Amino acid sequence: MVVAVLCALPAVVVVAKALESGLGEAVDLVWRARVWELFSNTVSLVVLVCVITTTLGVGAAWLVERTTLPGAGFWRVALVAPLAVPAFVNSFVWADLLPGLEGLGGAVLVTSLSYFPFVFLPVAAVLRSLDQGMEEAARALGLGPWRTFTRVVLAEVRPAVVGGVLLVGLHLLSEFGALEMLRFPTFTTAILDQFEVAFDNRSGSVLATVLIALAVTVLTLDWLARGRSRHARLGSGATRRPTPARLGRATPLALLAVGALSLLAVGVPVWRLARWLVRPDQASEPIALLPALGSTVQLALAAALVATLATLPAAWLLASRRTWLTLLLERVTYVAASLPGVVVALALITLTLDLVSPLYQTAWVLVAAYVILFIPRAMVSTRAAVAQVPPELADAARALGDRPLAAFLRVQLPLSLRGTMAGFALVFIAVSTELTATLLLAPTGTTTLATAFWDASAVLDYAAAAPYAVAMVLLSAPLTYLLLRSKSEEPLT
Amino acid sequence: MKALHLSGITASHQGTRVLHGIDLSVPAGTTTAVLGPSGCGKTTLLRVIAGFLRPDTGEVRVGDEVVVGDDTWVAPEKRGLGYVAQEGNLFPHLSVAGNITYGLSRRDRRARSRVGELLELVGLPADLGTRRPDQLSGGQQQRVALARALARRPDVVLLDEPFSALDPALRVATREAVAAALAHERATVVLVTHDQAEALSFADQIAVMRDGVVTQAGPPAEVYERPKDRLAASSLGEACFVPGTVHDGVVTCALGVLSVPGGDGFTGACDVLLRPEQLRLSEPGETGTVGACIGEVVKAQYFGHDALVQLRIAGAPDAPVVVAARTFGATVPTVGSRVAVSVDGPPHLLPATTTS
Numbered sequence: 001m002v003v004a005v006l007c008a009l010p011a012v013v014v015v016a017k018a019l020e021s022g023l024g025e026a027v028d029l030v031w032r033a034r035v036w037e038l039f040s041n042t043v044s045l046v047v048l049v050c051v052i053t054t055t056l057g058v059g060a061a062w063l064v065e066r067t068t069l070p071g072a073g074f075w076r077v078a079l080v081a082p083l084a085v086p087a088f089v090n091s092f093v094w095a096d097l098l099p100g101l102e103g104l105g106g107a108v109l110v111t112s113l114s115y116f117p118f119v120f121l122p123v124a125a126v127l128r129s130l131d132q133g134m135e136e137a138a139r140a141l142g143l144g145p146w147r148t149f150t151r152v153v154l155a156e157v158r159p160a161v162v163g164g165v166l167l168v169g170l171h172l173l174s175e176f177g178a179l180e181m182l183r184f185p186t187f188t189t190a191i192l193d194q195f196e197v198a199f200d201n202r203s204g205s206v207l208a209t210v211l212i213a214l215a216v217t218v219l220t221l222d223w224l225a226r227g228r229s230r231h232a233r234l235g236s237g238a239t240r241r242p243t244p245a246r247l248g249r250a251t252p253l254a255l256l257a258v259g260a261l262s263l264l265a266v267g268v269p270v271w272r273l274a275r276w277l278v279r280p281d282q283a284s285e286p287i288a289l290l291p292a293l294g295s296t297v298q299l300a301l302a303a304a305l306v307a308t309l310a311t312l313p314a315a316w317l318l319a320s321r322r323t324w325l326t327l328l329l330e331r332v333t334y335v336a337a338s339l340p341g342v343v344v345a346l347a348l349i350t351l352t353l354d355l356v357s358p359l360y361q362t363a364w365v366l367v368a369a370y371v372i373l374f375i376p377r378a379m380v381s382t383r384a385a386v387a388q389v390p391p392e393l394a395d396a397a398r399a400l401g402d403r404p405l406a407a408f409l410r411v412q413l414p415l416s417l418r419g420t421m422a423g424f425a426l427v428f429i430a431v432s433t434e435l436t437a438t439l440l441l442a443p444t445g446t447t448t449l450a451t452a453f454w455d456a457s458a459v460l461d462y463a464a465a466a467p468y469a470v471a472m473v474l475l476s477a478p479l480t481y482l483l484l485r486s487k488s489e490e491p492l493t
Numbered sequence: 494m495k496a497l498h499l500s501g502i503t504a505s506h507q508g509t510r511v512l513h514g515i516d517l518s519v520p521a522g523t524t525t526a527v528l529g530p531s532g533c534g535k536t537t538l539l540r541v542i543a544g545f546l547r548p549d550t551g552e553v554r555v556g557d558e559v560v561v562g563d564d565t566w567v568a569p570e571k572r573g574l575g576y577v578a579q580e581g582n583l584f585p586h587l588s589v590a591g592n593i594t595y596g597l598s599r600r601d602r603r604a605r606s607r608v609g610e611l612l613e614l615v616g617l618p619a620d621l622g623t624r625r626p627d628q629l630s631g632g633q634q635q636r637v638a639l640a641r642a643l644a645r646r647p648d649v650v651l652l653d654e655p656f657s658a659l660d661p662a663l664r665v666a667t668r669e670a671v672a673a674a675l676a677h678e679r680a681t682v683v684l685v686t687h688d689q690a691e692a693l694s695f696a697d698q699i700a701v702m703r704d705g706v707v708t709q710a711g712p713p714a715e716v717y718e719r720p721k722d723r724l725a726a727s728s729l730g731e732a733c734f735v736p737g738t739v740h741d742g743v744v745t746c747a748l749g750v751l752s753v754p755g756g757d758g759f760t761g762a763c764d765v766l767l768r769p770e771q772l773r774l775s776e777p778g779e780t781g782t783v784g785a786c787i788g789e790v791v792k793a794q795y796f797g798h799d800a801l802v803q804l805r806i807a808g809a810p811d812a813p814v815v816v817a818a819r820t821f822g823a824t825v826p827t828v829g830s831r832v833a834v835s836v837d838g839p840p841h842l843l844p845a846t847t848t849s
Contacts, residue, residue: 392582395545396638398569399576400596401645410595414586 010339010347010372011212017205017350034190035210042186042214045107045179046172052112053168054161057119060261063254065127067245075258076124080117080483082265084476086433086450087114088177089469090265092457093272095181107184113265114178115171119164121483126160127153158225166222173215174340176436177454187211188342188436195346195440205350208343215339273473276466289467292452296475299363299448300431303370308424310375311382315416316408344369345440366441373437374430378423385419386412422482429482432475449475494681495556495648496521497542502551504534504541511537512548513705519649519698521556524675524682525710526696528689528728534705535685539653542683543576544569555648575642575650575680579658581634583626589637590622596645611640614677616670631659632667639671643678650675652684656691668695689729693717701725719841726766726843731801733816734764739842747806747814748786751840762845767836769801772818774826777833788834790826791815800825804834 064075082090091110094101101109130153138148173188180189187207194204247254348369352360359365389412397407413420435450442451453468502515511534519525527535540546542553544560544567553561555574560567583592593611594602601607609619615636626634635655642650655671656664672695675682686692692699693713700710701724709721720726723734737746739759744751746765777787788804799821806814818834826832 390582392578392580393584395543395569396576396578396582396584397595398545399543399574400641401570402596403568403570411584411586415584 009351010344013347013350014205014208014212014343017347018209035207038185038187038190038207039210041104041184042173044104045111045184045186046169046218048104048108049111049115049172050165050168052108053116053119054165056112056116056261057164058123058157058161060116060258061120061124061127063258065124067247067254069247069251069254069258075262076484077480078262078266079120079124079258080480081262082114083117083483084479085114085266085269085473086177086435086469086476087111087171087175088181088435088450088457089273089453089472090114090269091178091181092453092462092465092469093269096462097268097272102183104184106182107179110178110182111172111175115168116261116265118167118171119161122160122164123157126157130156162222162225166218169218169222170215170340173211173218174342174436176342176439177450181457187214188340191342191346192436192439204346208340208346211340211343270473273466273470276462277470279463281463287464287467288447288452289471292447292449292468293471295446296432296448296450299367299370300428302363302367303374303431304378304424304427306367307371307375307378307427308382308420310371311378311420311423312413314379315382315386315412315420316405341369341373341434341437342440344372345437348441361441361443363443363446366438366443366446369437369441370427370431370434373434374427377426377430378420381423381426382416382420385416385422388419389415422485425478425482429476429479433472494521494679496554497649497681497683498552498554499538499542500552502538502541502548502553504537504546504548504551506537506546510549511705512541515551515702515705515707517700517707517710519681519683521681522679523697524672524684524695525698525700526684526686526692527700527702527707528686528692529702530687530728533702535687535702536653538702539576539651539683539685542649543574543651544572573645573648575639575645575647577635577638577642577650577652577655579654581626581631581638581655583629583634583638583641585626587626588622589624589626589629592626592637593622593641593644595641607644611644612637614643615640615674630663632663635659635667636670636674639674643674643680646678647680649681649683650678652682654686655684657686657688664691693729699729701728703728720766720843722843723764723846726841731769731817731819733767733769734843734846735767735806735814735816736845737763737765737842739763744840744842748816748834748836751836753842754839759842759844764843764845766841766843767816769817769819771837771840772804772816773835773837774802774804774818774820774832775835777831786834787831788816790828790830790832793825793828795825802826802832804832806834 060075060079063069064072064079069075087110090113091106094106094110098106135148135152138152139145143151173186175186176188176192179186180192185193187210191204191207191211194207348365349360352365393411393415394404394407397411398404402410432448433450434448435454438448438451439454442448447455449468449472453465453472456462456465456468497517497519499515499517502512503510504512515538517525517527527538529535537546541548541551541561547566548561551561552559552563555572558567559565560572583589584595587595589612590605590608591602593608594605597606605622608622612619612621617633617636617640621629621633621637626637629637638655639650639652652671656668659667668691684692684695686695696713698710699713699716700707701716701720702708703724709716709725716725717729720729720732723732726732726734735746735748737744738761739745739753740761742753744753744763744765748765748767751765786806788806790802791805792803794801799819802818802820802825804816804818806816816834820826
């Protein structure tokens, strides 16, 4: 409960700050001319990228999972791998490669390449597990192959697409680094600029309130698009693997398509980073990789530990089958964590300045921000792991003399340890590449890989930036494995 | 050992009343089988006794102690009961020994005390303790689950269809091993099952359950031979009901005039319960078939050790009566042939019903 309240706090604080000097002034601030530009930029970016990532993600997932495309196992990894390259690293690489790349076009290109795996991953998982029996039933009921695909397959895939697009939308709303580098102003970049230039956290809060409204809108659209339909598989019997569609002469074309996509999304960043990495002598700034790596790992470990421990009470509630409470708790945490990192950071700045100023600019606040931002990743993993432990085992433990808590600690927790550890790893990876909140909240003198990279890239020192970027990519690489391994329907990132 | 007493138990599952007032007594050291079709509430009843579900009303007593009452609630872990579920529910992260000693004190867990003894009690080799549950067969898992429950020397052992997930050959062997172990421990046992053979062979008392009530409880032979109603009769085995009229200790029905000692307290219309093994078939016209009626074979199911023959009796012209007879031996009458049918032993009478 405490965790949930803590997570809901940022939104409340930011809105309160925005309204501090009266509603009228806040409204005036919102309706300044620049806000309209930010708004249209943000919305057009979100809409365009959502459409493009859906097309790329669904198309690639279909080719990999449901056709005779050679090397499906390889492509599955290659098309999830872009998630290991932070978007701001990707945009840095592209800005270096095509110096003229700016504005909406550049922003759409880079963020689409970075985020399409959010759609690919869940859709591929659904397509892979889809029972062929249903398609055969549709064919037997007189539907042709094309109508079978649209009415059965697409209907089954829809929740996965919607879930993926939701993630793309929320990530776009909170993206700072990639867009700032491509000089494409949105609400998030504007809030940071306000803060850095004017040190004005009140007009920042006003902008953040609009951003919260946008995030809530995206969540609502997602909720509406999901509908109330059921997508569980009914009945028993083994699931049969579907027969893949024969590509035949189209095989080279399909290979070219997935090859080009993964080349652009992973190949280009890796190639450019490697090129800069072998020329450290061209760096104009001294490279301090180890200190940055050290503080990044420390912060990430602390945040992952706190976030994982914080999910355990919720996991216990879930295990004791008090479902409505768990559901409420989880929803609050989930919605609160859909808030862009910049909002969370802003709220914590406001809170610490106003209430507990000794904490301002300490690592504690930074870790708190990480925990609030990334707790859903730990929560989803832990919840799935605990849910997989049959409740009858807890009954058995109680019949053998355990009190409920003892049964949880002796049976359910050990059995869900793997999933909980995966959650820990996901938080660790997320923290090690976090930029926005870190820029705002990092104590003076503390440099993480992300901020060190950011400082170097801001002065276009590619050679100095590359080692930090490579370190981040290497730290994130296990993410690909974790995401592919996870059987959970809900995306983890 | 302690007796178990249930009185007036009502309970609901997801808002629907499942148990409608259960009264049942299990004397100390005896075994009671609760027999009923799936969905009759028998597992719910077991979960109420175990403490996994709170009843709406009613009382559960273990010995003299009330564990559930109007204002009493004893948590499952404090009831001193043993519970074995359908799938055994062994803890997959613990070894067999770890499972068996799970409910013991920390000191006893360390000492691995009683592991070998308990394994032998349930008919398993004593060196099985180091195995992991997934290395055991289904029957072995069930035996380990029982050993785990018995390790705490429970006053009452609850068995929830513990053999139904096993294949038939394993089922009998496991059942015998479990029965022997329970007898050795002189435990008070409640077994929930939908398998009549299991209930009849396992228990000292059978409680027939239907739609959330216990319709009849008594020793197996009594419930089998003298069921209170049609459903109790059918749930314990193949049964045929033939309408008849009883008068002065004899009942007249399609199979002739049969004597009923004492008349079962009936006069007038009644139903005659006939078990397949009560019917004797012979060639029509053979000696000793005087007074037997003639039936036409409409269906014959061959099971190897015996056969079940459906016969249409021509006694009542407007409503032909169909009965089933069990025949032993190699010859099974062919469909369409005519056989003589006689009734062996006194029939049991039930109140007449209009439905058939």
